[in-house]
Amino acid sequence: MEMEKLGAMNSDHSAAIKVTRNGSGEKYSNDALSTNEQDMTRILDMFPGFVWTARPDGEIECSNQSVLDYTGMTLAELKNNWRSVVNPDDIAVRERALDLMARSGEPVERELRVRRFDGVYRWFHSRMRALRDEHGQVLRWYCISWDIEEHKRAEEALRESEHRLRLIIDTIPALVWVAKPDGSVEYTNQRVLDYFGVPEKDLAQFRWVHAVHPDDADAALRGWLRAVAAEASYEATHRHRSADGEYRWFQVRGEPLRDRDGRVLSWYGVTVDIDDRKQMEEALRSTRARLSRATRIATVAELSAAIAHEINQGLAAVVANGHALRRWLSSVSPNLERARLIAERIIRDGNSAADVVRRIRALFKQEAPTKVPLDVNEVIAEVLRLSGDKVRRKSSYVETDLEENLPMTLADRIQIQQVIINLVHNAIESMEDVTNRPRLLSIRSRRDATNIIVEIRDYGRGLENAEKIFEPFFTTKENGMGMGLAICRSIVEAHDGRLSATTSEKQGTTFCFTLPIRS
């Protein structure tokens, strides 16, 4: 047995010792040491690890040079003091190992920390076997140990990074899951187990779809199965029941992980609690609805106040003129000329109050437009034909940029015509006092994904307030009623469109209205 000649290394007599085998007195003499044995000694000393032997009681007998170099001890020191180089925590390990091995007879492997000459402990892996007599009594231990510090560290780092990752996965405020290619759950983070109240060992039996709100379950399951079959991204929003029976809204996203050939290896997913957001959206929606109702009521109230005021002013004038008329007529010498003038004013003011009433009728009549498929470009062309006179009279220029093949909208022809006429006439009138540049009226039609957009732009002086002009009875004109734009807006809104104005002193005013494209 080659190993049994290991006593050659670093023995008391440095070069060679006699090794007793089986206690039988069989001897290897010095002269038996050949060149081969010297080679062997060198090999052992150069061996990148510890090689050593110990007595049956565990006390070190001899070792190779590596041990002495590492510990910085002589063999004598090592023999007397080997315990000082083993980490105190590991001495018991060594002893237990020896004890175990002595009884079982099996080679034993263990890991322990050994102190280097500079006081630093490094991890070593040791493997030992025993030389025994015919009764199985241990005669001597033969051991090798090698440095596994780097390996240990890498292992530790890996464990730590795994721990950290696990911590992240368990801590991120979302339910994280991994599913097999067939769609069944493979792994989840702690939050999933906590939310659904599933013990980790029962995860394999856990069917998430059973914890989906009954109203959402069907769609949720079908969506997931469709995604798994199509191997495409999965996204869904549904309510999940928590361990304590409460349903909360979640948004679920899953993404398949594929191998090089594109086969799905597994699904990775997050399920995020969006219940608070959902509640907020709901609250916002209902607030908006309430607000729009309130705005409508406020508008009606404001409108009626404005109407009442407008009519009352006319009536006040009629009454005051009536009083005056009576006075003039009842004087000693009635001034008939004056009386006639006042009577005419009474007729005029009475008619203007009646006109308010007529326009208001028109405003409310528009609530039910007769909608037909309508080509807005055609209506624009028609309006321009009708307005030709006015345009010429006011020496304005008209520039049109109408998108070809504009889709149809569903609208009341007369009403839309009214809107465009109103905006065109406003534009022309707004430029009446412009003298330092051409009075250019620009009409443009275009479309986006859902709407037809018409822009009517003037190069007048602009408006002070682009929103106030839509209020009933607001007017910037000498003889205006202030109803035109209010009516235009109500017509456009009755067609599910919007009418707005943008204005600046230099650029004039652009009125823009939209009408939905007929689907």
Next chain:
Amino acid sequence: MKQTGEMIYLVDDDSRVREALSEHLTSLGMEVVTFGSAAEYLDYSRSDAAACLILDLQLPDISGLDLQQQLATEPSPQIIFISGHGDIPSSVRAMKAGAIEFLTKPVDEEALIAAVQAAVARDRKLRQSHAELAELQESFSLLTPRERQVLSLVVGGLLNKQAAAVLGIAEVTLQLHRSQIMQKMEADSFADLVRMAERLGIRHPGKKA
């Protein structure tokens, strides 16, 4: 009801109302000047005649109530408010700030006449009282410093002898000052002089008012 020289100022932004009310007031024999805004009224230089201001509550520039507040710091005609709707808080505010009346449109003739009369009457009274005070101040300015001292002591209730002692002069000298004062102030009696001194805000220096 015609009275000479009184002016009605009418401020309303609605030309129809302006025209008709002006016509109505003219038919009642009043002289009317109309304005479309508060600024126009403020820019106008009024004559010195007795007057009344008919003010629409809603004006295009500043509200009638704000104008009332602004006018409160200067001599100004009495104010009658007119409004399209009987808005109680505004009318309360207007009346508290000293308005004569708060009329709703269409304006009732009788109420209008009554209000205008009341306003003009109050304006006349105020003007008269202002004029009297100005006259008194004029007379007072004629007094010498010594006479002013004497006036304040005697209307304060001191006997001639006491007043003379306070000033360290002979009683006869004091009596001389006193008759000068009566003459310059054109007082009919000592009681009249006391009233005048009161209007001028003169008090005995020893007595704190």
